[in-house]
Amino acid sequence: MTSLPEDLPRRIGEGDRDAGVRRLQEAYAEGHLSHEEMDARLHQALTATTHGELVEALGSLPAEPAGxxxxxxxxxxxxxxxxxxxxxxxxxxxxxxxxxxxxxxxxxxxxxxxxxxxxxxxxxxxxxxxxxxxxxxxxxxxxxxxxxxxxxxxxxxxxxxxxxxxxxxxxxxxxxxxxxxxxx
Structure with missing residues (x-):
């Protein structure tokens, strides 16, 4: 019997990915990302399987509006x-x-x-x-x-x-x- 590690990273679903993509699109529209950087981060967000990978794709984006x-x-x-x-x-x-x-x-x-x-x-x-x-x-x-x-x-x-x-x-x-x- 194969045992699984107890501390597997939390997997994300489509809702998480969609929210990440929206956040990247907002940052691009606000001029915080170049076209090339947007493409690279979108690919990273769309292929992310864990929360940590998605956070990495969204890293260094400016804080969201206070609203x-x-x-x-x-x-x-x-x-x-x-x-x-x-x-x-x-x-x-x-x-x-x-x-x-x-x-x-x-x-x-x-x-x-x-x-x-x-x-x-x-x-x-x-x-x-x-x-x-x-x-x-x-x-x-x-x-x-x-x-x-x-x-x-x-x-x-x-x-x-x-x-x-x-x-x-x-x-x-x-x-x-x-x-x-x-x-x-």
């Missing part, structure tokens, strides 16, 4: 995003009393860095990030409970590299934030 930020808000109740959904470059989540669950494990992440700003009152939050991602949450202020972050370790195998960086900032009132990597 790509999105806000999700609720006074109470639950905020839940999971499955296949497009993650903006900047995401702000606001909730006074509710629970928040963001699952990025199957989400379409077009950016090498995603900034998530949490503004939560008494509710708790859980964020599941892709297995190959890097997480930074030093800019998050927790009022009552410390953030729990489960890094990939011995039990789940080593973390893959080359995925997006997820930066979490903002303020948590009386709730707790739990961050974990997806199993696959």
């Amino acid at each position: 790509t930020a999105s806000t999700i808000g609720a006074v109470s109740g639950r905020i839940k995003r999971r499955g296949v959904w497009r993650v903006p470059r900047f995401l702000k989540v606001e909730s006074a009393l509710g629970r928040v669950h963001l699952d990025l494990s199957r989400a379409v992440i077009e950016h090498p860095v995603v900034d998530i700003e949490l503004q939560l009152g008494t509710g708790r939050a859980r964020i599941t990030v892709p297995r190959d991602s890097t997480v930074e949450f030093e800019a998050l202020r927790a009022g009552w409970k410390d953030t729990r972050y489960r890094r990939p370790g011995r039990r789940s195998g080593p973390a893959a590299v080359g995925g997006p960086t997820i930066r979490i900032s903002g303020a948590m009132g009386m709730g707790r934030l739990k961050i974990r990597h997806a199993w696959r």
Whole structure:
């Protein structure tokens, strides 16, 4: 029986490729890429099979316009995003009393860095990030409970590299934030 490595890079689908191609076309239209560089990067994006290869094709492009930020808000109740959904470059989540669950494990992440700003009152939050991602949450202020972050370790195998960086900032009132990597 042949065993597979546990830390295979995250494979991308057509949605990821299409988003990468759109980003390259926008950069070309804005004059950030020459025709030759556009052709080379398009070929690289269209033949990419992993998230790391796609990020490499999009590397050194200027930051996207500030208009790509999105806000999700609720006074109470639950905020839940999971499955296949497009993650903006900047995401702000606001909730006074509710629970928040963001699952990025199957989400379409077009950016090498995603900034998530949490503004939560008494509710708790859980964020599941892709297995190959890097997480930074030093800019998050927790009022009552410390953030729990489960890094990939011995039990789940080593973390893959080359995925997006997820930066979490903002303020948590009386709730707790739990961050974990997806199993696959």
